[in-house]
Amino acid sequence: MIVPLGRALTAAEAPTLAAHGLTMWGYVVLLRLQTMPVRTQAALAAEIGADKTRIIAVLDQLQRDGLITREADPADRRGNLLALTAEGRRRCDSAQAAIQANEQRVLAGLGMPAADVEGFLRVLHVLSRAEPDSFLPDNSSPEGDLPTSDLP
Amino acid sequence: MIVPLGRALTAAEAPTLAAHGLTMWGYVVLLRLQTMPVRTQAALAAEIGADKTRIIAVLDQLQRDGLITREADPADRRGNLLALTAEGRRRCDSAQAAIQANEQRVLAGLGMPAADVEGFLRVLHVLSRAEPDSFLPDNSSPEGDLPTSDLP
DNA sequence: ACGGATCATATGCAGTTGTAGATGATAGGC
DNA sequence: GCCTATCATCTACAACTGCATATGATCCGT
Numbered sequence A, B: 001m002i003v004p005l006g007r008a009l010t011a012a013e014a015p016t017l018a019a020h021g022l023t024m025w026g027y028v029v030l031l032r033l034q035t036m037p038v039r040t041q042a043a044l045a046a047e048i049g050a051d052k053t054r055i056i057a058v059l060d061q062l063q064r065d066g067l068i069t070r071e072a073d074p075a076d077r078r079g080n081l082l083a084l085t086a087e088g089r090r091r092c093d094s095a096q097a098a099i100q101a102n103e104q105r106v107l108a109g110l111g112m113p114a115a116d117v118e119g120f121l122r123v124l125h126v127l128s129r130a131e132p133d134s135f136l137p138d139n140s141s142p143e144g145d146l147p148t149s150d151l152p
Numbered sequence C: 001a002c003g004g005a006t007c008a009t010a011t012g013c014a015g016t017t018g019t020a021g022a023t024g025a026t027a028g029g030c
Numbered sequence D: 001g002c003c004t005a006t007c008a009t010c011t012a013c014a015a016c017t018g019c020a021t022a023t024g025a026t027c028c029g030t
Helices: A003-019 A024-035 A041-048 A055-064 A086-109 A114-128 B003-019 B024-035 B041-048 B055-064 B086-109 B114-129
Strands: A068-073 A076-084 B068-073 B076-084
Touching: A003 A024, A003 A086, A003 B003, A003 B114, A024 A041, A024 A055, A024 A068, A024 A076, A024 A086, A024 B003, A041 A055, A041 A076, A055 A068, A076 A086, A086 A114, A114 B003, A114 B114, B003 B024, B003 B086, B024 B041, B024 B055, B024 B068, B024 B076, B024 B086, B041 B055, B041 B076, B055 B068, B076 B086, B086 B114
Parallel strands: none
Antiparallel strands: A068 A076, B068 B076
16 A cells, blocks of 8 residues: 555545544544543553554543543543543534545545445445554565665 | 554555565655656655655665666756666565555455455555545535634 | 756754653552 | 552653755756
8 A cells, every 4th residue: 555645645634624623633532432432541542553642632632622521430540431522422423524525525536436436435444443453464574685774 | 534544554564665675765766666767856756745855865775775776867967867777676566566465465354345355456546646635625614613722 | 147946955943753761640469 | 568560641762754944056048
């Protein structure tokens, strides 16, 4: 998969998210909490591929905006229970709708068969739910003898 | 499209690229030059979504490794002609094969219909050739009144 | 010949990201 | 009670990224 493509798609979502008062990570957090609350911030960070120290500010902001609740878990006060508020759910839904509308526009503009586009969306949906570790290659050795020089 | 997915896929490629003595940007440059040489570094940077000042070191390394040729354009000596060497082509091909093999493994592991997977790959291929600007949303106004707070 | 533009290159700055470590609070096993 | 582990939080450091700027070489139009 092509790296600049991923970067371009990410960059394209930013204005839509900004228009909904969200940042990329804020949106990712809301999307994840949309499916189910979590019991610790560390678990959330691991699931969304974020750094546990860096999402603290994200969660701070979301909490200030009234989009999430964040309360010590009575069963284990080391962790925080995180869940969407009603406003958070609304915000997430509206941002998601806008982004998906733009995706539909982009995909429609490709002029590809509807079956391909539908297949694409289905695979993408499943991929987005997969564990990030499942994308890693096997421990296969590289082909041939290659120099070990690498970019600084 | 889901941002963490893109990040996970990118991260998953890194070990394969490293095993082939390449970095992400080095690989992206090789991929682009595989299709056709370019006449200026600035044009290359724009096409691959890189910063023109930052790819200098990338090109330096690729040139040192004998993977690209980089010669002043006799028609306009302000620019450099960039092209793959035979070794560069081999390196690019082998890295690409390894990455695609891993992609096939991941996609096969999803257990989805072959038609969906093929459609996915076809759409992905077209998307990767699209102009990054085409992904940007229209100048539509956001839905409803939303707070303007944003993440620091 | 001059002025403006383009190209590669180097550099600075601010923001982002990944990693590591420290700290305090909390929990569980012995 | 003590030791170890976990969690959130804070901080430092290095690398990366985007943008801006400056410089020298080159090119083109007047």
